[in-house]
Amino acid sequence: MKISLLKIENITKILTYLGALPFIIMTILKMMNINYFLNMSVNSLIITYSTIIISFICGMHFHYAIASNKNIKFLFISNIITLIAWSSLFMPIKISFTILIVCYIFNLIIDFLAYKKLLIQKWFFKMRQNISIIVILCLLANIL
Numbered sequence: 001m002k003i004s005l006l007k008i009e010n011i012t013k014i015l016t017y018l019g020a021l022p023f024i025i026m027t028i029l030k031m032m033n034i035n036y037f038l039n040m041s042v043n044s045l046i047i048t049y050s051t052i053i054i055s056f057i058c059g060m061h062f063h064y065a066i067a068s069n070k071n072i073k074f075l076f077i078s079n080i081i082t083l084i085a086w087s088s089l090f091m092p093i094k095i096s097f098t099i100l101i102v103c104y105i106f107n108l109i110i111d112f113l114a115y116k117k118l119l120i121q122k123w124f125f126k127m128r129q130n131i132s133i134i135v136i137l138c139l140l141a142n143i144l
Contacts, residue, residue: 023138054085
């Protein structure tokens with residue numbers, strides 16, 4: 001079954017923005033001073049989910065390196081960012097959020113470089129830019 005590029009773009013956007021819902025929901029809960037959800041700390045939930053998403057994004061960057069067969073730096077950087085994000089699971093809350101924000105910023109820089117090297121399409125970079133802003137704003141809101 002062949003799927004059109006437009007359909008893939010639309011499905012990708014829908015799934016990506018749905019992936020922001022846990023960030024938004026957990027941030028709203030924190031703003032409402034609800035610190036536990038399903039018997040788990042809201043901070044722990046958002047930090048853990050954020051770390052998983054960063055690992056997923058770094059996996060995409062790993063793929064950029066393999067697919068292009070020339071950007072070997074992406075192989076190393078993606079692993080370093082994943083390990084730094086993972087370390088946030090063991091840090092005090094504010095430090096964890098700060099580490100994760102920095103990881104998202106670095107991932108966005110990598111996406112920008114991939115876009116400039118024509119490894120990703122413009123619509124994909126714009127989507128990554130928009131979703132990164134949403135996620136970073138949610139994480140910032142949890143620090144304040």
